[in-house]
Amino acid sequence: MGNWFERQRNIIDFTLSSLVRRKGKNLALLLVYTLLVFLLASVMFFTHALRKEASLVLQGAPEMVVQRMAAGRHELVPRRYLGMIKGIKGVSGARGRLWGYYFDPVMSANYTMVVPEDHPLGAGSISIGQGISRSRLARVGDFIPFRRYDGTPMVLTVREVLTTGSELVSSDLILVSEGDFRKLFGMAPDLYTDIVLSVRNAKEVATAAQKVQKLLPDTRPIMKSEILRTYDTIFDWRSGIIVVILSSAVLAFIIFAWDKASGLSAEERKEIGILKAIGWETSDVLLMKFWEGAAVSLSSFLAGVLFAYIHVFFTPVMLFEPVLKGWSTLYPSFKLVPFISPYQVAMLFFLTVVPYTVATIVPSWRAATIDPDSVMRS
């Protein structure tokens, strides 16, 4: 056992010396490999953490939302619809929701205005999300002017700034009283944006949705399960930019591994020839190449994963931030809860380290089995 271990160490010593001799090339290799792992791991950690957090947070979402549709667009729901829905067997409660978007020309930002069921602050007062507070430099006690639907001004007082912890759902929210909301948008008192309802038996939600649609054919019910599923697929690996990043990274890795697998440099072949001429067995050469691949890939893998962890959970995801922000003026400055699992790391390991190590062994085996004399002469 001692001999075996010492043999491995000697081979590793030799392998590392050989890598150091070509330090320019190998450092570049290490850097590119680390960058690839970093990119893949960052995407994996970020999307997984976001999906997981969404699935936890949206457990509080309403059981069902009923929207009214007219000519393919959302339409305000009349109060009588609420009464009809409440009469459906199995529906335990329903309320009209009032919410909408307000475009602030000063900041060129869109706010989401929501009327809570119980607005404790009363008329003339609002609660704002952290994103609005940051961009408008608004604190408790400040006034924010709004433009009503008819162009007249309306000034509301900030009475509360929502917590930083809830920024992932509340960054652009303005909580306003029902009276102020209706005055701002000129909405008639018998209209709502949509209806949310709860169902007595969770197993009967789909049946209740069918009943709603049968009773009110111009409506569209959206169940909580659909809301959760949306966020489950939203950052799926097949979606938009994620697939672009992943496919370019994977393609780069394939080219990189292919370059390794397609053959060794003349210098490397010569080195193998000399080693065989001085008495190294084919198995020794293969062992050396195994350790070479393992040294490069293990170091890059571990460094890439660690940098990705720091990038996603300690910084404001600098790499993805410009992409995620798009043209938004308001962007939540949220800190993701680190939901990582050994499964993710293992998957990344098998996607990157194993193919690379195999790719380095194959050409070495080819070079190690040919005659040392011909290798040195070529």
Add this chain to the structure above:
Amino acid sequence: MFYPCIANNALYKMRKSTLFFMSIAVQSVLLLGAFTHAAYQRGRDASILGETVALVKRLDLTDLCLFTEARYTRHPTQADLHSPFQDHPMSLEHFPSGSLLAPRKGIGYR
């Protein structure tokens, strides 16, 4: 030129294999540290998550505030699949975050 500080340096005298194993061990410990930190942070953030769930429940919220540039990216669960293209005939989806969101399954087909 002779550099006594380097020549006497323990690292300099160390075998390369020892340095390699040490570096892998340090990185592995850091990776384990990342898992430990993640578990610790999840415990610490549990109460914040609880508060957020309570806020979502109180306000009947349906979406995360990730992209505020267009209504169908601010509330993807509430929008139709055709929302990005409904502003005028031949309209093309043009908001950058629209390229980040996968079309979801189930909603909008009814």
